[in-house]
Amino acid sequence: MSELRPPAHRASFATVRRALSRSRRQLVFAVLSALACAMPAVTATAQDVDAGPYVPTPQYIVDRMLQMAAVGSNDYVIDLGSGDGRIVITAAKRFGARGLGVDISEKLVDLAVTNAHKEQVAERAKFVRQDAFKTDIREATVLTLYLLPRFVLELRPKMLAELKPGSRIVSHDYNLGDWTSDNAVTFDSPEKQVINGASQTSLFFYIVPAHVAGTWQIALPEGLAEHSAQVVLQQSYQKISGTTGGARARPLKHASLAGERIELIVPVGNREFLFNGKISGERMEGTIDVRGRGKLPFTANRVAVGKATGWE
Numbered sequence: 001m002s003e004l005r006p007p008a009h010r011a012s013f014a015t016v017r018r019a020l021s022r023s024r025r026q027l028v029f030a031v032l033s034a035l036a037c038a039m040p041a042v043t044a045t046a047q048d049v050d051a052g053p054y055v056p057t058p059q060y061i062v063d064r065m066l067q068m069a070a071v072g073s074n075d076y077v078i079d080l081g082s083g084d085g086r087i088v089i090t091a092a093k094r095f096g097a098r099g100l101g102v103d104i105s106e107k108l109v110d111l112a113v114t115n116a117h118k119e120q121v122a123e124r125a126k127f128v129r130q131d132a133f134k135t136d137i138r139e140a141t142v143l144t145l146y147l148l149p150r151f152v153l154e155l156r157p158k159m160l161a162e163l164k165p166g167s168r169i170v171s172h173d174y175n176l177g178d179w180t181s182d183n184a185v186t187f188d189s190p191e192k193q194v195i196n197g198a199s200q201t202s203l204f205f206y207i208v209p210a211h212v213a214g215t216w217q218i219a220l221p222e223g224l225a226e227h228s229a230q231v232v233l234q235q236s237y238q239k240i241s242g243t244t245g246g247a248r249a250r251p252l253k254h255a256s257l258a259g260e261r262i263e264l265i266v267p268v269g270n271r272e273f274l275f276n277g278k279i280s281g282e283r284m285e286g287t288i289d290v291r292g293r294g295k296l297p298f299t300a301n302r303v304a305v306g307k308a309t310g311w312e
């Protein structure tokens with residue numbers, strides 16, 4: 001796929017100055033922004049969005065991003081800031097997915113549409129000119145990003161609010177701040193050497209967690225001495241911890257969350273039960289391991305919503 005020069009209006013020396021004080025990775029974009037100032041504009045229309053420079057992801061890194069998210073034919077991939085469309089087109093052509101790319105540059109959107117036709121995936125790879133911040137991302141099962149670090153961070157609350165639990169996010173080079181990634185890789189990418197002297201690429205992978213913070217009332221299976229249990233969960237992104245027992249609270253032995261799947265070891269009376277559940281909004285259902293009786297079904301309802309880091 002061809003590579004376009006960045007529109008001159010997107011680069012600013014303020015961007016460069018700000019970036020210089022940040023990490024070395026941010027310098028990649030800064031140098032590219034400065035280079036962009038010296039290049040002819042692709043589009044003459046003024047835009048009210050500071051979009052940063054256009055830097056296409058090398059094809060082999062596109063492949064790695066999509067592999068990292070295990071993209072398949074059931075996925076709907078949205079690339080925020082889609083450039084020439086290569087991520088969504090590759091997701092459709094090589095991975096059988098459907099997808100949407102949005103970019104603030106009309107010229108790049110036109111190019112992406114042309115590329116999708118050339119690659120014969122125009123039915124499954126759509127592109128629209130749109131601000132990433134105003135894009136409805138609720139249907140995405142996979143979200144990809146290669147945007148300025150501050151945009152990535154500014155988009156984080158939107159991702160947590162709109163993406164369904166279990167959706168996957170892959171961000172090229174810039175992480176999501178204090179949201180610890182579920183997986184990350186760093187590898188050599190010599191072609192970046194000529195741009196900024198840094199010859200490495202990082203990819204950060206996240207699974208969107210369900211919001212589970214708060215108080216849950218669990219209905220225990222029949223036949224147990226106790227009929228119900230109350231669990232209070234604290235949450236910071238996908239990390240959870242909790243207590244049970246109200247006034248005489250006892251910590252949960254184990255609590256983990258992966259998308260909408262939750263696992264808890266809850267002390268009940270003088271025993272401990274392993275809960276495996278699925279979250280659907282304010283409801284949790286799944287099974288409890290009860291020694292001697294195997295896995296028994298349980299349900300729980302959230303009776304009070306708690307605050308969680310990431311959703312403020």
Ligand SMILES: C[S@@+](CC[C@H](N)C(=O)[O-])C[C@H]1O[C@@H](n2cnc3c(N)ncnc32)[C@H](O)[C@@H]1O
Binds near residue numbers: 079081082151
């Ligand atoms: C670094 S390029 C990445 C292009 C493509 N995703 C790739 O990886 O090859 C960033 C792209 O994001 C676009 N962009 C930046 N800010 C945007 C915004 N707020 N809304 C939509 N697109 C934006 C730019 O026009 C540019 O094409």
